[in-house]
Amino acid sequence: MSDCNGMTETFFRQLAITSVIKYWNTNDELVSNYGKIKQSDVYITWQCKAIENFKALLGVSRDGDGMYFEFTLHAAKNQCYLDCYHKETQVVVPLDQDE
Numbered sequence: 447m448s449d450c451n452g453m454t455e456t457f458f459r460q461l462a463i464t465s466v467i468k469y470w471n472t473n474d475e476l477v478s479n480y481g482k483i484k485q486s487d488v489y490i491t492w493q494c495k496a497i498e499n500f501k502a503l504l505g506v507s508r509d510g511d512g513m514y515f516e517f518t519l520h521a522a523k524n525q526c527y528l529d530c531y532h533k534e535t536q537v538v539v540p541l542d543q544d545e
Contacts, residue, residue, distance in 0.1 A: 453519060455493075458500045462517035463488045465528045466504050469515075480508040498522060 453461075463485055471482045483506055491514075493502040498521035505514050512533035519526050 453500070453521075455495070455500070458519055459490060459493070459502065461526065462490065462502045462504060462515075462528075465517060465526070466506065466515050469528060469530060470506060470513075476511070476513070480506075480511050483508070 466488050467483055467485065470476050487507050489505055489507065491503050491505055493500070495501075500519040502517045503514060504517060514531050514533070516529040516531070517526065518529070
């Protein structure tokens with residue numbers, strides 16, 4: 447991916463991972479339940495560049511935490527955002543319409 451508002455794709459990826467680590471390791475509930483994390487515990491499942499923005503979806507390799515993260519560069523505002531989500535439920539959607 448090309449530069450986005452002066453930020454390279456490599457720098458964006460590292461900033462996203464670092465932001466998840468900082469959030470996780472300063473959250474007392476996550477640390478007490480799952481322990482602290484390091485860079486090798488964070489993975490990016492999806493990433494794109496759209497117009498002037500980067501976006502990535504990230505996860506952490508801890509069983510049972512149910513967390514995922516969305517990291518966004520909003521280039522026009524020269525800001526990044528980390529959104530943190532917790533899986534609430536999973537609904538099965540059958541592919542066979544007769545079910």
